[in-house]
Amino acid sequence: MNKKVLDLWVGLFVIAGIAALLFLALKVGSMSTVNSTDSYEVVARFENIGGLKARAPVKSAGVVVGRVTDIRFDNETYEAAVTLRLDKRYAFPKDTSATIMTSGLLGEQYIGLEAGGDSQKLKDKDRILITQDAVVLENLIGQFLYGKAQEGAPQ
Amino acid sequence: MLKQAIENLGNRTLEGVWRIGYATRFFVLILLHSGTAFRRFGLTIREIYFSGVLSLIIILVSGLFVGMVLGLQGYETLQTFGSEEALGILVALSLVRELGPVVAALLFASRAGSAITAEIGLMKATEQLSAMEMMAVDPIARVVAPRFWAGVISMPLLAALFSAMGIFGGYLVGVQLIGVDEGSFWSQMRSAVDFEQDILNGVIKSVVFGIAITAIALYEGYDAPPTAEGVSGATTRTVVASSLAVLALDFVLTAFMFRGLN
Numbered sequence: 001m002n003k004k005v006l007d008l009w010v011g012l013f014v015i016a017g018i019a020a021l022l023f024l025a026l027k028v029g030s031m032s033t034v035n036s037t038d039s040y041e042v043v044a045r046f047e048n049i050g051g052l053k054a055r056a057p058v059k060s061a062g063v064v065v066g067r068v069t070d071i072r073f074d075n076e077t078y079e080a081a082v083t084l085r086l087d088k089r090y091a092f093p094k095d096t097s098a099t100i101m102t103s104g105l106l107g108e109q110y111i112g113l114e115a116g117g118d119s120q121k122l123k124d125k126d127r128i129l130i131t132q133d134a135v136v137l138e139n140l141i142g143q144f145l146y147g148k149a150q151e152g153a154p155q
Numbered sequence: 156m157l158k159q160a161i162e163n164l165g166n167r168t169l170e171g172v173w174r175i176g177y178a179t180r181f182f183v184l185i186l187l188h189s190g191t192a193f194r195r196f197g198l199t200i201r202e203i204y205f206s207g208v209l210s211l212i213i214i215l216v217s218g219l220f221v222g223m224v225l226g227l228q229g230y231e232t233l234q235t236f237g238s239e240e241a242l243g244i245l246v247a248l249s250l251v252r253e254l255g256p257v258v259a260a261l262l263f264a265s266r267a268g269s270a271i272t273a274e275i276g277l278m279k280a281t282e283q284l285s286a287m288e289m290m291a292v293d294p295i296a297r298v299v300a301p302r303f304w305a306g307v308i309s310m311p312l313l314a315a316l317f318s319a320m321g322i323f324g325g326y327l328v329g330v331q332l333i334g335v336d337e338g339s340f341w342s343q344m345r346s347a348v349d350f351e352q353d354i355l356n357g358v359i360k361s362v363v364f365g366i367a368i369t370a371i372a373l374y375e376g377y378d379a380p381p382t383a384e385g386v387s388g389a390t391t392r393t394v395v396a397s398s399l400a401v402l403a404l405d406f407v408l409t410a411f412m413f414r415g416l417n
Contacts, residue, residue: 003197017312
């Protein structure tokens, strides 16, 4: 076969392949891992994180503002230290609170941030002080039953 | 009788170990002689045409149909949970993570791998390779290495085309035919598919499969007995061995890549 035609076909093939890769990268997938240059990290400590997993979204007012990058167990305080990587475009006050929430009744767990009123903003490596643990269904049911039992008990 | 059986077993084992050693040496030899494949890139381009471009039709058509079937079957199952909108996630994740690389690799093995083996086996049978050696042309550098790199370059491109085509097929059936909401189809897909975890790992898989398939095909062709039977046997072995290698490697790679997830 003519060498020119051959090159043309191979060129078309490579372009089509790269276009397919681009389609997958841009249209199908999304960059969830915000790169370190335009993001900052904060740590939040929880007594119970329930089913929270690394890569879970961090949302504020329902908008994804970052991701959970790391979950670690602190052997000194016996708490879970959760590292959140937040987009630099979003700055939060220092007294922002973090809550572990569930999307829907049985959906995945994510971290919800609720902005406070402090004039100072959270910076890289800061710690979120106000946190609220995940709701564990078993505990909730246990508390409910305990409350019911108390009610019925003769005074 | 018993002695004979034990002798046979020993011979087979020795033969097997010898083949593994020879195949490894052959693989290292390809890597060492790869210079020509890049210096005279025209040779590699020719081989990309034969193994990549000519596999396009089968890859695109199968990708489309696999995606369409995924769309239909996925809808049937998801519908019972009332979550048809997750169809995009199902189609995209199964294609990008597994079906794209694996099915494209299986098709590539039977379409291009067998052709490579038959070609090199016949070259050997008709003593073209010996003739090259007589002219001080290294057949590994001139014939084998360009085919190897052509396969390694083609495979990820073919897998990406397969996945893209499959997602398009899933979109055709799911959105256009059945009527899943288009917006949630794409947006749920985007929020669930991660570039590094899913797409990049799929590309890595397909590169590994490309290396495995072409190396096996080239080895079988180069090692084929120089007879008609020998070449046909080698072609069969290529398809069987490289398909098994793809599936086994896929399990190992998946175990490595997705164990940390969740």
